Amino acid sequence: MNRDIHDESQRAPARARRIIRQRLESLQRAGVEQLGRVPNADLVSPPMEPPAPNQSTPNQSTPNQSTPEKTGPRQPTLEQPTDRTADMLADSTTDLPVLTLPQRQSQLSKLCEQVSVCESCPELVQNRTQTVFGVGNLEARLCFLGEAPGADEDQQGEPFVGRAGQLLNKIIEACTLTRDDIYILNVLKCRPPGNRNPNPEEAQHCRPFFERQLEIIQPEFICCLGSVAATTLLETNATIGKLRGRLHSWRGARVLATYHPAYLLRNPAAKRDVWNDMQLLMREMGIKVPNAKS
Ligand code: SF4
Secondary structure, three states, X not given: OOHHHHOHHHHHHHHHXXXXXXXXXXXXXXXOOOOOXXXXXXXXXXXXXXXXXOOOOOOOOOOOOOOOOOOOOOOOOOOOOOHHHHHHHHOOHHHOOOOOHHHHHHXXXXXXXXXXXOOOOXXXXXXXXXXXXXXXXXXXXXXXXXXXXXXXXXXXXXXXXXXXXXXXXXXXXXXXXXXXXXXXXXXXXXXXXXXXXXXXXXXXXXXXXXXXXXXXXXXXXXXXXXXXXXXXXXXXXXXXXXXXXXXXXXXXXXXXEEOOHHXXXXXXXXXXXXXXXXXXXXXXXXXXXXXXXX
């Protein structure tokens, strides 16, 4: 893959672009359709600055104390959201502090411990070998969200290691990525007996876990694999056929829904649709699509 996109020197501007895009999307959802010109560019320029090294304090939103308070009336800016906008922003991962890698490791480790002893779904608890938390790059730009562990995953404790997982690996490679570049998790952490679909109650029980995982990893992109993952994350009853082929939004992350690899094993003709979806995702991520005309 193009490893340049993981250089730290490029990661910071990319993160800044994501934060601005997320902020604008939040404002749009709050009903703000037009922004006036901002006469003083420094009202919007600070987020574009890469974070200075060794200054990752817990409260990065604290105003710069050395800047004297300006007096007189101020123009409404992105820094002064309306109450309604503030509510929207409060529901967005945009305003969560960007976590360091050790912080992510620590928080995910604690969450994994909680998951491992969870007994909210009695039928699943009775049948599971172990819980299956998630695996991959804790600073991934892209997370794949599946629905639940299967038999192989239940045995090995890792998501997407069976036949569907092997096909997912091929999809990831076709995108010029590797599993080391991405993070993989499921809606459910326990295998449903007989590989049946998770029921809505189970999905709701497990929602706090996968939401917290995503909040910690803070991906720019989430690829939902299959109907259960897509409808659960996006909280919609729309079919996967209606959801795929375009991008959605979840707490500031851009979401693509496509068919589950297990479905592709049964319906190989749908691989073309998935490849079209992945090309859309690659373009959005700024990854060169193989054999595409530039
Ligand atoms: S599926 Fe999730 S909520 Fe249900 S028992 Fe397993 S960890 Fe707990």
